[in-house]
Amino acid sequence: MSSFALEVKSLTKKIGKKTIVDNVSFQVKKGEIFGLLGPNGAGKTTIIRMIVSLINRSGGEVIINGRDLDDEFTLAMDNLGAIVENPEFYKYLSGYKNLRHYERMALSDIPGSRIKEVTELVGLEEAIHDKVKTYSLGMRQRLGVAQAILHKPSLLILDEPTNGLDPQGIREFREYLRKLANEGTSVLVSSHLLSEMQQMCDRFAIIERGKLVVISSMNEEKETDIHDVEFEVNDSVRAADLVRRYFPDAGLAAKGLQRLSISAARDTIPEINRMLVENEILVYEIINVKASLEERFLEITGKEREAYQA
CATH class of the missing domain: 3.30.70 (Alpha-Beta Plaits)
Structure with a gap:
């Protein structure tokens, strides 16, 4: 079995003559939170949508927990949980009934105790039997995570998961993701909130103009001395x-x-x-004095833009 929860190899997306994502490769280790950073329009969401098969790839490979998406699509996707946009639920059903609905749709058998486990993990015990229409945005995001991990995937993918959350909600969400990672679930998360990513992620990749320009550990010193x-x-x-x-x-x-x-x-x-x-x-x-993630991000993307314009 692979030592990586996700391997992306030479991922490419072209629309007509325009290259949206250009030969991007990276790996997400088991049990880590990996951040995907980049300015608006850099190609982050396109990369995620290709990984979860919402759009076709022009080239490249996606391997989830050792299973190639092209060769073992069903088994590979069974190892994946994702929230690509705002999670949608049946608003007039309770959180519990929504999870029961997803449980019945799962490819693999889910034990009856699993709903209770994920409810406790995301901190929705007191509200799980309330109708989703009464939930705050933060509660819906947590229910979305509960739904995404219901089948115990090895990899959780989240695209801008903290959009619309207040500071308290963002902090709680960050704590839930760290708890998941500590229990062995790998997380790939895309966000423009650099200060939050600095606190949340173990490693990160920066995407600029569809190209991967750097992969680094959050605690890594600059390569120079x-x-x-x-x-x-x-x-x-x-x-x-x-x-x-x-x-x-x-x-x-x-x-x-x-x-x-x-x-x-x-x-x-x-x-x-x-x-x-x-x-x-x-x-x-x-x-x-360690440079903040924001400073490193601006330094790296600034250099890339200078090189592009030269």
Whole structure:
């Protein structure tokens, strides 16, 4: 059995002479939350719609839990749960009766206790017997997740799942996804809310103009050995002069009277600290500054656009 919940190989979508998705490949590991990021129109939703077979592929392969979608379509899809747009339900039925309806439609047998399990997992125990028309948007999203995982899929795919949710609803939804991942379900999620993706995902891919431009771990340091740090000192102006004199290759910016922002190789940071102390600069704190996902996203997509326009 494959060690990946999802493998996308050279996925391509063309409409006429226009290439919407261009040779995209990535893998989603078992038990991880993988984010698909990109500006509006980058091709994220097209990729997802091809994976779940809502639209045809122009080229490429989709393998779900080791099963090729072209060769074993039914078995591959049985390992998949998805919410591609806002989940739709029979509004005049209760949440429970909606889940019973989906249970009867499932390809594989679902034990009677499973509805209770997924209801508890998404936190709908108190409202599951209420009519769906009384549910808030957040509750409907949670019911959608319950329906999507009812048959215990190995992979859950969500396209913009937090659209319309308030901050509390987004936080709760993030916690439900982490709980699913901890129990072994892999999640592929597309979203434009970068701050939420930073808290939610283990790894991410950035799509720009239909092409995959980077795949990275959320905690991964930049491939170069350059680190951004902030020194808190008693005299940032004098400290900056010393750094310029002894370490002319270091990136440098004074941030107020007691803050000094420095970009330098990792092994250079303690040398800078030693030099400052030897020159009677008081160093109160050294803070490692990690770029936010938003900053990394803008940096990467900005470079891609410059290259495209060149």
